[in-house]
Amino acid sequence: MSARVHQHNLxxxxxxxxxxxxxxxxxxxxxxxxxEAFGLEKQIQNxxxxxxxxxxxxxxKDLPGLARGRTGWSKRGVNYFD
Structure with missing residues (x-):
């Protein structure tokens, strides 16, 4: 992962x-x-x-209370933090 951070900083x-x-x-x-990684990244970006x-x-444990709307964390219903 440090290689990717280095790429970003370049x-x-x-x-x-x-x-x-x-x-x-x-x-x-x-x-x-x-x-799954791309899906998680897009989910968190939103x-x-x-x-x-x-x-x-x-x-x-605070994440569900901070969710936008009533449908949960993701439009697809994928929750990576259960």
């Missing part, structure tokens, strides 16, 4: 990331499949700042 990431250099890895989660901070701080 400006080799998405435009969003390039505008916010330097970046620092504050949370990570390993998945078995790449599509979260509020408060919910992302709770994730970074390890306050997993």
């Amino acid at each position: 400006g080799l990431g998405a435009e969003y990331t390039r505008r916010r250099l330097p970046v620092e890895l504050v949370w990570s989660h390993e998945t078995e499949k790449i599509d 979260w509020s700042r408060a919910k992302r901070i709770a994730l970074i701080e390890g306050r997993f």
Whole structure:
């Protein structure tokens, strides 16, 4: 993962990331499949700042209370934190 953070800090990431250099890895989660990783990334990107901070701080029990709307955390119903 440190190689990926290094790539981002060289400006080799998405435009969003390039505008916010330097970046620092504050949370990570390993998945078995790449599509799960992309799904999780998109899910977290859609979260509020408060919910992302709770994730970074390890306050997993707070996550459901910080969810937007009544349908849960994801439009597809996937929840990686149960």
